[in-house]
Amino acid sequence: MVANGLLLNSAPQLSSLPVIHIAPYLADHNGHGRLSTSAALHAACKEFGFFYLDLTGFATPEETEELGRLAREFFALPSEEEKIRVGLQDNARGYQRLKENVTNGKADNHEGIDFYKPVSNPDKTKVLWGENQWPSVPGFREKYEKWIEKMKELGLIVMEAMAVGLGVTSEEWEELRRNVDDSFWVLRVIGYPPLTNDHEGLSCGAHRDYGCLTFLWADETEGALQVFLQQPGLVVKTLPPYGGGLADEAVEEGTWVNADPIKGCLVCNIGEMWEVWSNGLYKSTLHRVIHRGSNYRVSVPFFFEPNFDALIKPLNAVLRMQAEDSNFLHPRERKRVGPNYEPVQYGEFLRKKVGNNFDLGKGKYD
Ligand SMILES: O=C(O)CCC(=O)C(=O)O
Numbered sequence: 001m002v003a004n005g006l007l008l009n010s011a012p013q014l015s016s017l018p019v020i021h022i023a024p025y026l027a028d029h030n031g032h033g034r035l036s037t038s039a040a041l042h043a044a045c046k047e048f049g050f051f052y053l054d055l056t057g058f059a060t061p062e063e064t065e066e067l068g069r070l071a072r073e074f075f076a077l078p079s080e081e082e083k084i085r086v087g088l089q090d091n092a093r094g095y096q097r098l099k100e101n102v103t104n105g106k107a108d109n110h111e112g113i114d115f116y117k118p119v120s121n122p123d124k125t126k127v128l129w130g131e132n133q134w135p136s137v138p139g140f141r142e143k144y145e146k147w148i149e150k151m152k153e154l155g156l157i158v159m160e161a162m163a164v165g166l167g168v169t170s171e172e173w174e175e176l177r178r179n180v181d182d183s184f185w186v187l188r189v190i191g192y193p194p195l196t197n198d199h200e201g202l203s204c205g206a207h208r209d210y211g212c213l214t215f216l217w218a219d220e221t222e223g224a225l226q227v228f229l230q231q232p233g234l235v236v237k238t239l240p241p242y243g244g245g246l247a248d249e250a251v252e253e254g255t256w257v258n259a260d261p262i263k264g265c266l267v268c269n270i271g272e273m274w275e276v277w278s279n280g281l282y283k284s285t286l287h288r289v290i291h292r293g294s295n296y297r298v299s300v301p302f303f304f305e306p307n308f309d310a311l312i313k314p315l316n317a318v319l320r321m322q323a324e325d326s327n328f329l330h331p332r333e334r335k336r337v338g339p340n341y342e343p344v345q346y347g348e349f350l351r352k353k354v355g356n357n358f359d360l361g362k363g364k365y366d
């Protein structure tokens with residue numbers, strides 16, 4: 001990392017990423033709990049684009065530990081991995097070997113399995129439109145399918161809570177809900193061997209998630225996931241923000257901080273579609289994984305995404321809020337009020353992203 005021309009090698013310990021409890025939102029009797037969760041989400045999305053979600057009352061640490069155990073069992077079986085390679089299906093669903101995913105032109109030091117929402121008319125000759133490939137590890141499919149159902153439910157809960165935080169009317173919420181009620185979700189099960197000194201890339205290169213909400217469970221490994229927090233005065237090279245085109249590095253002011261796991265919590269962050277909905281008010285924040293320890297790290301991100309045919313455009317509630325705030329300028333573009341983003345057809349956008357994977361030298365997040 002370059003800071004004021006100096007190289008910083010270690011990420012400072014993060015103390016400030018907020019922890020937001022989902023329980024008050026679930027067990028609300030008077031509206032107060034809901035409003036407090038919504039207000040906390042609003043503040044976290046404006047400030048960081050990242051937060052911890054405490055799942056007490058919704059899921060137990062035992063459930064997530066089991067996901068980790070099953071993932072390890074799978075990654076220890078090379079012959080099983082080869083049976084479900086992405087190339088055997090639609091080039092998106094299935095197992096990707098170590099270093100096969102590329103971010104910012106460099107191979108990522110991880111392997112993983114990708115699952116997507118099943119489609120009703122599968123055709124493996126069309127990118128994204130094939131069938132999921134499940135490992136034969138006993139219990140794997142059953143436990144992961146249960147987790148997917150939970151994460152879909154959580155996605156709708158958090159979406160509603162966020163919408164409330166933005167002051168949407170009930171009609172506006174219904175409209176937004178119709179864009180996410182058949183989420184074209186993605187689940188990744190990722191295995192990270194430790195980085196070796198001769199590896200050119202990272203465990204997972206710096207990127208912004210491109211969709212809606214990411215719910216990440218990771219094992220107890222510390223110092224691996226890092227989040228880029230803006231901090232005036234500290235200059236580092238990063239990627240350009242959403243809409244900034246592909247890959248050229250930009251200079252931003254900030255610092256990389258660790259987002260270590262907290263038991264009972266998921267790490268949650270917003271993707272670029274939320275940046276569009278919120279007209280730039282919420283940030284889709286850069287993050288990366290640098291795993292240098294001695295253990296094999298496992299993480300399981302669930303990407304709660306819009307419906308495939310959703311049209312994503314700045315929400316009226318946000319435009320109202322920004323119009324009332326005479327000081328509002330788009331945080332990055334310094335533009336005046338009004339929509340700062342063109343509408344995005346989610347499915348088309350995703351096809352381009354995933355299509356990139358199969359062009360030489362490009363990856364999921366490029
Ligand atoms: O493994 C992690 O901690 C993060 C992975 C990630 O950022 C991603 O898959 O988008």
Ligand SMILES: [Fe+2]
Binds near residue numbers: 287
């Ligand atoms: Fe990510």
